[in-house]
Amino acid sequence: MLAIYNVFHSIFASKVNKEAYNF
Numbered sequence: 001m002l003a004i005y006n007v008f009h010s011i012f013a014s015k016v017n018k019e020a021y022n023f
Helices: 001-022
Strands: none
Touching: none
């Protein structure tokens, strides 16, 4: 369960980082 959360968190973080760089 924790591994799934880590994967989801890493994907979400990468999405946020890409959006931040677009700004």
